[in-house]
Amino acid sequence: MSESTGKVNLLGLTQPQLESFFESMGEKRFRAGQIMKWIHHFGVDDFDAMTNVGKALREKLKARAEIRGPEIVSEDISSDGTRKWVVRVASGSCVETVYIPQGGRGTLCVSSQAGCALDCSFCSTGKQGFNSNLTAAEVIGQVWIANKSFGSVPAKIDRAITNVVMMGMGEPLLNFDNVVSAMQIMMDDLGYGISKRKVTLSTSGVVPMIDELAKVIDVSLALSLHAPNDELRNVLVPINKKYPLEMLLAACQRYISRLGEKRVLTIEYTLLKGVNDQPEHAAQMIELLADIPCKINLIPFNPFPHSGYERPSNNAIRRFQDILHKAGHNVTVRTTRGEDIDAACGQLVGQVMDRTRRSERYIAVRELQSEAGATHLATNRS
Ligand code: SAH
Ligand code: SF4
Numbered sequence: 228m229s230e231s232t233g234k235v236n237l238l239g240l241t242q243p244q245l246e247s248f249f250e251s252m253g254e255k256r257f258r259a260g261q262i263m264k265w266i267h268h269f270g271v272d273d274f275d276a277m278t279n280v281g282k283a284l285r286e287k288l289k290a291r292a293e294i295r296g297p298e299i300v301s302e303d304i305s306s307d308g309t310r311k312w313v314v315r316v317a318s319g320s321c322v323e324t325v326y327i328p329q330g331g332r333g334t335l336c337v338s339s340q341a342g343c344a345l346d347c348s349f350c351s352t353g354k355q356g357f358n359s360n361l362t363a364a365e366v367i368g369q370v371w372i373a374n375k376s377f378g379s380v381p382a383k384i385d386r387a388i389t390n391v392v393m394m395g396m397g398e399p400l401l402n403f404d405n406v407v408s409a410m411q412i413m414m415d416d417l418g419y420g421i422s423k424r425k426v427t428l429s430t431s432g433v434v435p436m437i438d439e440l441a442k443v444i445d446v447s448l449a450l451s452l453h454a455p456n457d458e459l460r461n462v463l464v465p466i467n468k469k470y471p472l473e474m475l476l477a478a479c480q481r482y483i484s485r486l487g488e489k490r491v492l493t494i495e496y497t498l499l500k501g502v503n504d505q506p507e508h509a510a511q512m513i514e515l516l517a518d519i520p521c522k523i524n525l526i527p528f529n530p531f532p533h534s535g536y537e538r539p540s541n542n543a544i545r546r547f548q549d550i551l552h553k554a555g556h557n558v559t560v561r562t563t564r565g566e567d568i569d570a571a572c573g574q575l576v577g578q579v580m581d582r583t584r585r586s587e588r589y590i591a592v593r594e595l596q597s598e599a600g601a602t603h604l605a606t607n608r609s
Contacts, residue, residue: 231317234293238266238371239364241411242418252287263417266294267367270375296368297322302376312372316341318359322396324369326388334390337369339406340397345431347453347464349499351531352396360402366409369395370419390425394449399428400436410446423447429495434470437478441485448482449493449524450475454503455511463503472515480519492521498544499528500537509550522557529563 228235240248245259261279265271272294274285297314300321304310310326320341327334343350344357370391377387391413393399399406406428412418413426429449430437437448454460460467467475483492494516498504516523525548528538539547544560551558 232293234291236295236362236364237262237292238272238294238296238368239362239366239405239408239412241408242415244408248292252291254284254287258284260417263412263415267371267374267412267418270371272296295364296371297365299372310373310376312369314365314369314372316359316361316365320358322361322365322369324373324395326373332389333387334392335370335373335388336392336395337366337409338395338397339366339393339399339402343397344401345398345464345466347431347451348462349453349497349528349534349536351534354531354534360405361397363405363408363412366402366405367412367418370409370413374419388419389421390427391419391421392427392429392449394427394429398431398433400430400433400440403436403439407440407443410444414446424490427493429493431464431466432470432475433466434474434478437482441482445486447486447490447493448479449495450479451495451497452512453495453497455508455515459503459508463499476515476519483520490520492519494521494523495526496523497526497528498539498547500539500543502536504539504543504547506546506550509547513551513554513556516556522559523551524559524561526561527563 235248237245237248242259242263245263246256249256249258258280262277265277269276271277274280274288274292274294277285280288297316300313300315302310302312308328312324313321314324315321318341322338322341324338325336327336338361340360341358342355343352346353346356370388374388391410393406393410410426410428413421414423423445424447427447427449428440429451431451440446440448451464452460453463454467457467457471460472470478479492483490496503496512512523525544527544528534528536530536530538548558548560
């Protein structure tokens with residue numbers, strides 16, 4: 228229920244939730260399917276546009292419900308086809324959504340929280356502290372907005388958004404219920420019909436929630452590893468102090484083993500010059516991942532002001548990749564896309580109102596950025 232309007236936002240309801248909503252109104256459950264198609268296939272937010280719904284029901288719906296996506300603050304299209312939206316959520320903060328076309332694929336990178344409480348040392352989102360969890364409507368609303376920008380005709384859904392990755396701002400497993408509902412809508416044929424293999428949740432390692440996730444959904448899982456030993460990971464990904472590597476990898480094993488054959492864990496590893504990019508780190512990684520069916524995605528660090536880290540040279544990146552490759556791993560290096568619109572991985576800043584005060588030391592940085600005359604809210608390019 229929206230605090231401002233007192234209405235139920237139908238955008239964030241899964242099919243069973245929408246069925247219950249209609250039942251509670253004394254209406255037939257099948258209405259849920261009709262409404263979902265209007266909302267997600269056709270991008271409709273006006274009940275009067277729903278031609279197969281009678282006038283009386285439309286009036287009833289108008290009185291009790293709404294279809295409301297997050298407010299679009301800006302939309303940028305990069306010269307390489309990457310698109311980025313900055314959207315404002317109910318808490319007043321802004322988050323970012325990025326669309327990356329590549330070959331026959333179109334991947335949408337979706338945010339789950341405004342800011343993040345986990346404070347990974349190389350992540351600009353973490354440096355802003357935590358503000359709020361997005362509602363289910365705000366999470367799926369990012370897909371809704373992106374899909375509408377491609378014309379919102381069902382036939383086009385396949386061609387535009389083929390994959391969704393929960394790799395935008397925030398830790399999705401710390402906004403569990405809303406993220407799960409949104410992912411259910413992504414996979415539902417009445418929603419976006421994206422296959423479970425093509426919806427990926429990325430986590431920095433909230434172990435108990437990985438097991439919870441296994442109970443409710445079978446999306447693909449990506450682990451933000453970033454360090455091959457606890458000593459280093461404690462520094463780069465502080466949640467490691469609570470859930471160290473052995474525990475974490477065991478939880479990931481449990482998660483993927485129930486997905487059946489051919490499903491693998493994606494390992495994300497941000498390469499930081501002189502910190503985790505040495506041959507000895509690659510060797511430790513090989514040992515660590517020996518028993519885990521996985522593919523490795525190396526992410527060269529994307530700099531932001533005062534991060535204190537640098538991106539390794541291309542030679543160092545290739546050397547690291549080669550060592551893993553020679554050990555039999557499937558290793559890709561994530562190319563930076565949408566650089567001209569600040570859409571690179573780990574550079575999403577939105578505009579978060581920090582409630583944790585963690586980011587006090589970064590406020591000065593943000594002030595400097597706004598003084599530099601940024602024209603839109605995404606302003607973290609060094
Ligand atoms: N909170 C989740 C998902 C969002 S971050 C997680 O941590 O997995 C998506 C990926 O980008 C993560 O692997 C994250 O560690 C990485 N990342 C964060 N900041 C980065 C930066 N500055 N350069 C490159 N990758 C970064
Ligand atoms: Fe949060 Fe992920 Fe950034 Fe870590 S890398 S601070 S978990 S968004």
